[in-house]
Amino acid sequence: MAPRSRARATSRTRRPQRSRAGKKTRVTDRPAPRRSRPAKRTRRKRPLNGFFKLMLKAKRNGDESFVYNGQTYKGKKHPKLKMIYKRV
Numbered sequence: 001m002a003p004r005s006r007a008r009a010t011s012r013t014r015r016p017q018r019s020r021a022g023k024k025t026r027v028t029d030r031p032a033p034r035r036s037r038p039a040k041r042t043r044r045k046r047p048l049n050g051f052f053k054l055m056l057k058a059k060r061n062g063d064e065s066f067v068y069n070g071q072t073y074k075g076k077k078h079p080k081l082k083m084i085y086k087r088v
Helices: 006-011 050-061
Strands: 065-068 071-078 082-087
Touching: 050 065, 050 071, 050 082
Parallel strands: none
Antiparallel strands: 065 071, 071 082
């Protein structure tokens, strides 16, 4: 049976680090924990534009169509989204 690779066996164990002069140095487990920063303020959501306001209102009411900026948008029923509106 062939011996296992030395690199594999030692990679799992923690060996003391050596300085350039060959002297052993201490291995620190973890650095000291940093102080947490104060929490940032959450930003507000952007308001909906006029088209989406009208579209959502029409969707809630189940309207077949609505008009925005002189354009007519006609709805088509959808099983999950209730209605999908497209420009006519």
